[in-house]
Amino acid sequence: MTDFAATRALFHLPEGVIYLDGNSLGPLPLAAQTRVGQVLREQWGDQLIRAWNDSDWMALPARVGDRIARLVGAPPASVVTGDTLSIKVFQALAAALALAPPDRRVVLSDSGNFPSDLYIADGLLTALGGRELKVVAPEEVADAINESVAVTMLTEVDYRTGRLHDMAALTARAHAAGAITVWDLAHSAGAIPVHLEQADADFAVGCTYKYLNGGPGSPAFIYVAPRHAGVAQPILSGWLGHAEPFAFERGYRPAPGIERMRVGTPPIVALSILDAALDAWDGVDMGELRAASIRLTETFIREVERRCPTDDCGLALASPRDPHARGSQVSFRHDHAYPVMQALIARGVIGDVRAPDILRFGFTPLYLSEAEVVQSATILADVIDTRAYEAPEYQHRAAVT
Amino acid sequence: MTDFAATRALFHLPEGVIYLDGNSLGPLPLAAQTRVGQVLREQWGDQLIRAWNDSDWMALPARVGDRIARLVGAPPASVVTGDTLSIKVFQALAAALALAPPDRRVVLSDSGNFPSDLYIADGLLTALGGRELKVVAPEEVADAINESVAVTMLTEVDYRTGRLHDMAALTARAHAAGAITVWDLAHSAGAIPVHLEQADADFAVGCTYKYLNGGPGSPAFIYVAPRHAGVAQPILSGWLGHAEPFAFERGYRPAPGIERMRVGTPPIVALSILDAALDAWDGVDMGELRAASIRLTETFIREVERRCPTDDCGLALASPRDPHARGSQVSFRHDHAYPVMQALIARGVIGDVRAPDILRFGFTPLYLSEAEVVQSATILADVIDTRAYEAPEYQHRAAVT
Structure with missing residues (x-):
């Protein structure tokens, strides 16, 4: 059995960060x-x-x-x-x-x-x-x-x-x-x-x-x-x-x-x-990785949608709902994707956006736990629910998204 | 004035090595x-x-x-x-x-x-x-x-x-x-x-x-x-x-x-x-670098040829004799270029060879002194004079030359 607690210990993961952008840049391996x-x-x-x-x-x-x-x-x-x-x-x-x-x-x-x-x-x-x-x-x-x-x-x-x-x-x-x-x-x-x-x-x-x-x-x-x-x-x-x-x-x-x-x-x-x-x-079985990845993406979709129904939040799943029809990421569309992501990052949940309206989250069993995924869904729902993304500091668009 | 003693201190230069291969791979800058x-x-x-x-x-x-x-x-x-x-x-x-x-x-x-x-x-x-x-x-x-x-x-x-x-x-x-x-x-x-x-x-x-x-x-x-x-x-x-x-x-x-x-x-x-x-x-004037480089290459050619006349040693200058017609390297042809270079490297003078018969030496004022250049010419002459390059351990050709 692949030991995902052991693989997590191989990475430098900054305190207070839930990293859902390993699909863009993976974290630093200590080795x-x-x-x-x-x-x-x-x-x-x-x-x-x-x-x-x-x-x-x-x-x-x-x-x-x-x-x-x-x-x-x-x-x-x-x-x-x-x-x-x-x-x-x-x-x-x-x-x-x-x-x-x-x-x-x-x-x-x-x-x-x-x-x-x-x-x-x-x-x-x-x-x-x-x-x-x-x-x-x-x-x-x-x-x-x-x-x-x-x-x-x-x-x-x-x-x-x-x-x-x-x-x-x-x-x-x-x-x-x-x-x-x-x-x-x-x-x-x-x-x-x-x-x-x-x-x-x-x-x-x-x-x-x-x-x-x-x-x-x-x-x-x-x-x-x-x-x-x-x-x-x-x-x-x-x-x-x-x-x-x-x-x-x-x-x-x-x-x-x-x-x-x-x-x-x-x-x-x-x-x-x-x-x-x-x-x-080295010790990772790709079948087990896939099973763990699907657990993480399914959890994220379920937890986000439970807290944030499409009609209320303006969040719409952009990824295939069938886990076997998608990779190891989950995307939601939102009209304010860019400031929503800035507000999320300010709260320690790091994903990214893809123009014009995609919030993109990567799921990486090597160093990501189910609890973090639930927590990131909670924070996303809160950012949208409280309209935290409307704060002026989240409107400025950086060079690299 | 460019301070070449100061630039030399910016590099890691292993003990016992005269490095004449900075034209192939420069040494490690401490920065x-x-x-x-x-x-x-x-x-x-x-x-x-x-x-x-x-x-x-x-x-x-x-x-x-x-x-x-x-x-x-x-x-x-x-x-x-x-x-x-x-x-x-x-x-x-x-x-x-x-x-x-x-x-x-x-x-x-x-x-x-x-x-x-x-x-x-x-x-x-x-x-x-x-x-x-x-x-x-x-x-x-x-x-x-x-x-x-x-x-x-x-x-x-x-x-x-x-x-x-x-x-x-x-x-x-x-x-x-x-x-x-x-x-x-x-x-x-x-x-x-x-x-x-x-x-x-x-x-x-x-x-x-x-x-x-x-x-x-x-x-x-x-x-x-x-x-x-x-x-x-x-x-x-x-x-x-x-x-x-x-x-x-x-x-x-x-x-x-x-x-x-x-x-x-x-x-x-x-x-x-x-x-x-x-x-x-940062503080290097390219004109001063060129002057220092010419001093080094001229010294090397002079010191090698003085100790090792072509007819005796089989060494023939392959670079232009006019310093203004050559870059910052000096090459000599020798029929046994490969083992000669291996013998030199074993004695701490690192250059390289280019097939079939070129001994190649790079001169880099940033971290190379006149004294080292004289010493390397002495060692080259000695390797050839004593036929040290004939030792069996220098005949094996590595993958990368």
Whole structure:
């Protein structure tokens, strides 16, 4: 049995805070502090350049990738870490397009995808020419997969609503139509069980600063199905994706497998922090995590709605009511979402908002208790009931929401 | 006057080591240790997601960019940090191509460019089609700039030999021929005075883990001349290059200036370390740095050659003999470069090798003294004189050189 009291003790959780924003930035793992001190003083400081060999820095992107692979249902040596999620989307989409039937013109995505994925696709497709990005409503994706589609590019869990796509079904449908799939796991990795291999996914990408607690702007990851890894063309053909980077050959020869998706010099300090953060997952069963997550989200919805009926409070559930149709977050719409969230944060309940009207709360069994969830529902109801959010100090909009 | 004894005290330099590899990985600045502790505990740890506003994390890529701008002769708000150098080469080259006359087919580079720049150009040009990468010898670059050239893509200082291109002259020649310039400053930034604005450079990119001491795999930077910054097309059109990332609009609208060259969520811990590392440059005059660097490299060449004449030792200077024609490194060729370097490292003199036969030594006045340079020349001569490099333990080739 996963011991969630034990995992909670692995994090620094400030006094007086109920943290419901681990879906945006996970909290500091205590192991990260220890590790970063070692990496700076003992590796960078004392070993200097020798650390590339002596501390095996060069293998870190793949080593950390293997630890993530386990959490997303991927086999060893199929995941590598580095760069940012937007960069990894670019790489995956370009490689997917090169594998898709050349006469297909459509990259299919949906309006629940994270804007950066769509922006990146726009930038790539404009540069390549000859193809178009088609964006449909999330519920229309399945029907829109037809023989015009080269690649489906979908985020499994909607960043606003938490709506969960059926990865296995959509992948099967895409393959039946002859398309290649790119899955974004930003709100899946560490949030829900993911079965990349079982679902027969082609490419997947994800970030590590949310549920994996890798720290602000921590490195992203990319998965390439082993059947593609030896043929996928890296458009970002950087030297560390070369078969022999230190041969300094004139011509690019991609590494045999997933390592070809590496690009530049790996961010060692950030990767080391992420590696330490992943220690928290060592004893975690993803099925038990999912069960605990559902208990937390169900409790939150029930407790909020009990205290705050829609007609009285103006709060409307924006997430699917069926827990199996959502990820590990719960969103409510409210006309005053921004000041409501500021008032909540002032009372120690930290979530975030997504324009224009979404209050977003992430639920993370690794460090969040049922009692905290009940308490946060009470505070939310109170903020709305007393119109505390109308105070002038909550109206000023910060740069980052 | 720059006080190089004071700057030396800002670094952790292990006992018994003469570090001549700051051109590959700069040593640990003590300020980085303090800063990383603060960022982890006080910002990430205590502020959690609020740190994006409360600690102004979102502005860090531009704020650190401005500090680098001063070191490379660029105006404020023309440099932004993030990603890796290879990614920044890709961005800059794509944007340069979009600004070049559309009928020009050639991207011109030279065989002294770092292989990753050439690999990245290959990957981009293959994807775009219709253009070719032409690689000439470094000394043939000027003559090869003609009206077929869309973009020149050059590294100012050769990573193997230290040979220095004349940025102003080549840029003027490129402009006269109607071409756009991309300069890679990997071995220039913090090594020599760079005058991007004065030279009228169009795009420049660089890394920060060498002479800027930002740590292993620290973020790269990109410069876009202010005249281009409002029109340059970001091929890597990630959300943080958007004019309003948190509006989460469907369509990509690039930010007005250099910020459009941002891509994904910035690596806050790594950027904070880099920011702290840049403190060492606060009182440094780049002209005085250059004078001190030339004193060090001249001393090294003189002391090595005095003790180790080419005919006796098999050491041949691979760097230009004229100090004004080279950067802040000195390279010697030797048939047994790899074991010679291993023997040197075992004796506390750390440099590196570049295949097949280059012994490479970086000279960094910020933390390196004349006495150390003389001593390292003595040790090099001794290693060769006594054939110490023939010992079996120096023959094994590590993964990373």
